[in-house]
Amino acid sequence: MGTRRKLFTWKDMYDTAGTEALFTSAMRDNCTFQYEHCPEYKQLLDGMGFHPSQLQTPEDLGKLPPIPTTYLKAHTLFSMDQKKLPIKATSSGTRGKKSEIGLDWGAVFSGASMILKVGRYFRFFSLTPHNYLVMGYEPHKSNKTAVAQTATGYTHMTPILHREYVLKYGPDGYYVDFDGIIKALDRFSRSKFPTRFMGFPAYTWFLMEKLKEQNLRFPLPKGSKIYLGGGWKQFYKEQVDKRDFYALAKDRFDIDESNVVESFGAVEHPIWYSDCNNHHFHVPVYSRVIIRDVNTLEPLPYGQIGLVNLLTPMVYACPLLSIMTDDLGILHEPGSCSCGVDSPWLEIIGRVGMVDIKTCAAGADDLRKGAAL
Amino acid sequence: MIFYNGQRYDTKQQGELLDRLESELNEILTHGTPPLPRTIIDACESLATKALSGLFNEELAGLGFEVGPMAQRIEEAASIMRKESLEAKVLEELGPEYLASDIPSPASMSPAPRRVLTPPYDHGRTLTKQRVPLGVLFHIAAGNVDGLPAFSVMEGLLAGNINILKLPSADNGLSLRMLEELVKEAPELAPYVYVFDTPSDDLPAILRMAGFADGIVVWGGEGAVETIRKFAPPGVKLIEWGHKLSFAYVTEQGITDENLASLAHHIIETRQLLCSSCQTVFLDVDLSDDGMDNTPDSSPAMSKLVEFCERFLPILEDAVAKSTPLDIGSTAQVTLRLYTQTLEGHAGHFGRRIFRGRGCSITLCEEGSPELSPQFGNVLVKPLPRKRLLPALREKKSFLQTAGLLCGSDEREELSQLLFRAGIIRVTGPGSMSHTTALDAHDGEYPLIRYTRIVETRD
Numbered sequence: 005m006g007t008r009r010k011l012f013t014w015k016d017m018y019d020t021a022g023t024e025a026l027f028t029s030a031m032r033d034n035c036t037f038q039y040e041h042c043p044e045y046k047q048l049l050d051g052m053g054f055h056p057s058q059l060q061t062p063e064d065l066g067k068l069p070p071i072p073t074t075y076l077k078a079h080t081l082f083s084m085d086q087k088k089l090p091i092k093a094t095s096s097g098t099r100g101k102k103s104e105i106g107l108d109w110g111a112v113f114s115g116a117s118m119i120l121k122v123g124r125y126f127r128f129f130s131l132t133p134h135n136y137l138v139m140g141y142e143p144h145k146s147n148k149t150a151v152a153q154t155a156t157g158y159t160h161m162t163p164i165l166h167r168e169y170v171l172k173y174g175p176d177g178y179y180v181d182f183d184g185i186i187k188a189l190d191r192f193s194r195s196k197f198p199t200r201f202m203g204f205p206a207y208t209w210f211l212m213e214k215l216k217e218q219n220l221r222f223p224l225p226k227g228s229k230i231y232l233g234g235g236w237k238q239f240y241k242e243q244v245d246k247r248d249f250y251a252l253a254k255d256r257f258d259i260d261e262s263n264v265v266e267s268f269g270a271v272e273h274p275i276w277y278s279d280c281n282n283h284h285f286h287v288p289v290y291s292r293v294i295i296r297d298v299n300t301l302e303p304l305p306y307g308q309i310g311l312v313n314l315l316t317p318m319v320y321a322c323p324l325l326s327i328m329t330d331d332l333g334i335l336h337e338p339g340s341c342s343c344g345v346d347s348p349w350l351e352i353i354g355r356v357g358m359v360d361i362k363t364c365a366a367g368a369d370d371l372r373k374g375a376a377l
Numbered sequence: 378m379i380f381y382n383g384q385r386y387d388t389k390q391q392g393e394l395l396d397r398l399e400s401e402l403n404e405i406l407t408h409g410t411p412p413l414p415r416t417i418i419d420a421c422e423s424l425a426t427k428a429l430s431g432l433f434n435e436e437l438a439g440l441g442f443e444v445g446p447m448a449q450r451i452e453e454a455a456s457i458m459r460k461e462s463l464e465a466k467v468l469e470e471l472g473p474e475y476l477a478s479d480i481p482s483p484a485s486m487s488p489a490p491r492r493v494l495t496p497p498y499d500h501g502r503t504l505t506k507q508r509v510p511l512g513v514l515f516h517i518a519a520g521n522v523d524g525l526p527a528f529s530v531m532e533g534l535l536a537g538n539i540n541i542l543k544l545p546s547a548d549n550g551l552s553l554r555m556l557e558e559l560v561k562e563a564p565e566l567a568p569y570v571y572v573f574d575t576p577s578d579d580l581p582a583i584l585r586m587a588g589f590a591d592g593i594v595v596w597g598g599e600g601a602v603e604t605i606r607k608f609a610p611p612g613v614k615l616i617e618w619g620h621k622l623s624f625a626y627v628t629e630q631g632i633t634d635e636n637l638a639s640l641a642h643h644i645i646e647t648r649q650l651l652c653s654s655c656q657t658v659f660l661d662v663d664l665s666d667d668g669m670d671n672t673p674d675s676s677p678a679m680s681k682l683v684e685f686c687e688r689f690l691p692i693l694e695d696a697v698a699k700s701t702p703l704d705i706g707s708t709a710q711v712t713l714r715l716y717t718q719t720l721e722g723h724a725g726h727f728g729r730r731i732f733r734g735r736g737c738s739i740t741l742c743e744e745g746s747p748e749l750s751p752q753f754g755n756v757l758v759k760p761l762p763r764k765r766l767l768p769a770l771r772e773k774k775s776f777l778q779t780a781g782l783l784c785g786s787d788e789r790e791e792l793s794q795l796l797f798r799a800g801i802i803r804v805t806g807p808g809s810m811s812h813t814t815a816l817d818a819h820d821g822e823y824p825l826i827r828y829t830r831i832v833e834t835r836d
């Protein structure tokens with residue numbers, strides 16, 4: 005497992021060009037382990053006619069059969085004794101389907117050194133106490149999803165003065181509490197310490213719209229930031245032009261565009277992607293992205309749209325080496341962003357499927373399953 | 378965008394409009410005269426003419442239609458909205474007196490015709506009956522047929538109701554535009570039409586709208602259906618359309634190139650998204666006839682199934698080649714699903730054989746019951762011998778809609794009646810499974826009947 009440690013402690017987190025051989029070796033080591041310890045994964049590779057020893061050059065990474073997240077939602081795959089794993093997490097699955105994954109100690113250490121590296125790189129850590137507006141779920145034992153835990157987790161990057169949640173847990177489950185957030189904003193804007201927003205972009209946008217409607221402005225202290233993560237969830241229809249978002253953040257909170265930070269990640273690919281000054285998700289050394297043709301699943305060149313396949317050797321507990329998401333995206337070539345980072349960057353275009361059209365035939369199938377017919 | 382009593386409002390004003398709606402509805406019900414069928418029929422006729430002259434082309438282009446298919450769609454939709462069609466529909470569903478009742482008698486504010494009956498054994502007393510509108514209909518429309526939300530409201534209007542419509546998110550403005558034009562044609566309809574673009578997860582707003590309604594019309598496929606089933610006010614009339622599965626039934630005599638080409642065209646044209654789209658092709662073949670000596674793959678019945686798949690695949694590919702290419706998101710969805718099934722096959726989770734073609738596929742299944750396919754040109758083929766047809770279909774009786782029959786002419790009547798007894802609502806030829814006319818029943822019932830009620834006056 006030495007190759008993984010070497011990769012996750014690599015000095016320059018965007019040196020993808022300098023880590024190609026190391027990444028491939030780490031993938032081969034991990035793949036060999038999965039092949040030997042997860043019988044179902046071995047069946048999949050055998051069935052697709054692939055053997056871990058075929059991973060020799062970076063080009064070979066495209067030949068490794070990716071496992072769709074939909075597969076992991078239907079079938080749980082583990083390569084280690086689940087009881088001995090330090091962390092288990094589930095994805096925030098739509099329609100009740102969740103994938104269940106675990107992290108081994110090595111993955112936890114790798115993740116920790118990645119978080120330290122990313123946090124330092126983007127100057128997320130600070131000794132200055134902060135107020136927090138978590139635009140996500142208040143922790144509660146009924147909610148085991150990773151997204152609920154990460155939003156709160158991120159509030160530990162600085163000392164915490166006060167934490168206010170938009171999704172509060174009441175007697176009838178979760179409810180949206182904008183009034184509580186507005187009261188907190190009023191207090192925070194008069195504090196001498198900065199404020200950080202954490203969580204779902206959609207709620208932050210709705211909050212700003214509400215403030216605009218009520219003609220309220222809360223200029224926040226210098227150093228305040230908005231962190232966005234967890235996707236737009238069910239509010240994709242409200243997905244706004246990012247320009248409008250930044251303009252409104254400046255207008256309502258006096259937060260500059262450079263202090264609006266978006267992150268991207270998935271339970272099945274626990275790598276922290278954070279956006280650059282141009283709001284692009286550059287690929288860090290811990291991860292590789294392959295965009296695949298929507299018909300043939302063959303890898304596509306830079307600049308073309310296709311299915312997003314994410315690769316990392318981080319986790320040994322489950323075969324998450326090469327995950328096929330249900331996102332459509334584009335990988336832009338190295339050096340095409342003016343922020344100074346040379347690694348390629350990923351642009352997420354949308355989800356597979358016809359947006360929000362559930363057909364009547366499909367509706368019948370849902371009902372049929374619901375009635376257990 | 379919201380369209381409320383003849384005016385457009387911004388989505389943000391939903392709350393304040395809903396605050397006003399109940400008292401306005403009560404006002405209309407107290408003093409308004411329900412619109413006459415004739416008013417709506419004339420307005421629809423003008424709308425059809427406008428549609429044919431290209432009024433909605435911009436909205437249709439926004440939905441991804443190319444010029445050729447767009448013209449065809451408009452022509453089909455217009456044919457259903459034409460005067461002759463709607464007159465025939467009212468005549469068939471409600472009866473001739475509803476067309477004749479265009480001039481309400483001065484004594485009555487209601488156009489509903491009266492029938493005076495003398496019930497037997499009631500001492501010669503009379504019972505007066507009228508078919509009147511339900512009152513307020515709340516339509517929750519699906520996005521799988523463009524313009525369907527507007528048609529649903531037109532039917533509600535034809536039956537004399539006030540209509541609240543929750544648009545599907547995928548509507549792209551077409552239905553709102555159509556209804557706006559309809560109200561322009563007949564401004565007296567304005568108080569009878571309220572269109573909201575509420576997202577399906579805005580439960581509080583949906584429940585408020587449901588609370589105003591005497592009947593809730595739910596078109597299958599919309600995400601709000603489950604919600605409505607769970608939360609609809611108790612006692613409200615729930616009128617559900619859709620949630621149906623359709624299939625083709627093929628006998629040995631029915632396997633002709635012409636039949637298969639028609640079926641393939643239907644599958645590719647509807648992309649298997651409609652309730653009436655063919656999801657499964659049943660073959661009149663009995664796998665249990667195969668002796669124990671045969672291995673499953675070499676048995677005569679299995680060979681017939683394989684032979685059929687191999688013959689049908691290129692025909693399906695041909696239909697794909699002639700159609701408008703699928704959008705990238707749907708293509709990716711299908712590719713991902715087939716790839717997942719391939720992997721599941723390797724791990725022993727999925728035992729079906731997949732025949733892959735360009736832009737389409739056939740999955741061969743060994744058991745025979747109606748099932749949803751992966752859609753978009755990916756059809757299932759299953760064995761279902763005639764003798765097991767009824768029990769197999771009865772298992773899914775509440776979900777059955779259309780059966781496309783590919784058989785000999787001497788078999789047609791017998792098979793049709795068997796399919797009807799099994800719960801099928803419509804039997805068609807291979808290419809016309811999704812063909813619609815103004816006189817079609819919805820899922821075996823007349824909508825105008827369901828959107829009205831009988832009131833009685835006893836002497």
